[in-house]
Amino acid sequence: MNIAPLNVDLIPQTMALMDLGKPYVKARTASDYWLYATLFSTTCPTALIDDKLAGAVIAFRSQDKPEDVYIQDVMTHPDHRRRGVAQALINHVRDQAIQWHCTRIYLTSEPDNTTAQATWESLGFTNAGGDHLINGVPVITDFKGPGKHRAVYQLSL
Numbered sequence: 001m002n003i004a005p006l007n008v009d010l011i012p013q014t015m016a017l018m019d020l021g022k023p024y025v026k027a028r029t030a031s032d033y034w035l036y037a038t039l040f041s042t043t044c045p046t047a048l049i050d051d052k053l054a055g056a057v058i059a060f061r062s063q064d065k066p067e068d069v070y071i072q073d074v075m076t077h078p079d080h081r082r083r084g085v086a087q088a089l090i091n092h093v094r095d096q097a098i099q100w101h102c103t104r105i106y107l108t109s110e111p112d113n114t115t116a117q118a119t120w121e122s123l124g125f126t127n128a129g130g131d132h133l134i135n136g137v138p139v140i141t142d143f144k145g146p147g148k149h150r151a152v153y154q155l156s157l
């Protein structure tokens, strides 16, 4: 597995990969991926296996809270799951965040995405707490706007 920053040549493959992530991940627009590849590639690693895209993470260092890195999307191709792709990608982001002296990586999950929650917990993330429980998972009401309740997971660095 080769971990490399997102680049503009990988945008079509990245959009096709993200399209496979429904309902939890949806492809954003080509303009969005151009932005990620051009301005944020340091925290947008891709995983290539035999030169094909097996996974990708889209993450950003916060400008408003520079001690934070936020992970927006994590996606592993269905043919490559449970082989450490997400782990390698998130570790790459974590190593970069440590180099920047950031203190936290965080992300949100849909309350019913138990596979994702198992992944975050296996990588050392913990639930940041919530104001109600869904299926036993602490969830913050309206975290991403009205009706968008999310479980928040964070990793202290």
Ligand SMILES: CC(C)(COP(=O)(O)OP(=O)(O)OC[C@H]1O[C@@H](n2cnc3c(N)ncnc32)[C@H](O)[C@@H]1OP(=O)(O)O)[C@@H](O)C(=O)NCCC(=O)NCCS
Residues within 6 Å of the ligand: 021, 024, 025, 055, 072, 073, 074, 075, 076, 077, 080, 081, 082, 083, 084, 085, 086, 087, 088, 109, 113, 115, 116, 118, 119, 120, 122
């Ligand atoms: C969640 C997702 C990114 C995990 O990717 P992955 O590359 O398969 O994960 P990894 O192989 O790195 O798994 C690391 C650990 O997470 C846990 N894990 C991952 N998938 C799991 C599953 N289906 N059930 C239980 N635990 C799981 C395990 O502890 C695993 O380690 P192990 O295989 O040695 O037991 C992948 O399932 C996916 O792309 N899902 C669809 C998109 C999505 O929901 N993304 C998250 C929302 S942003």
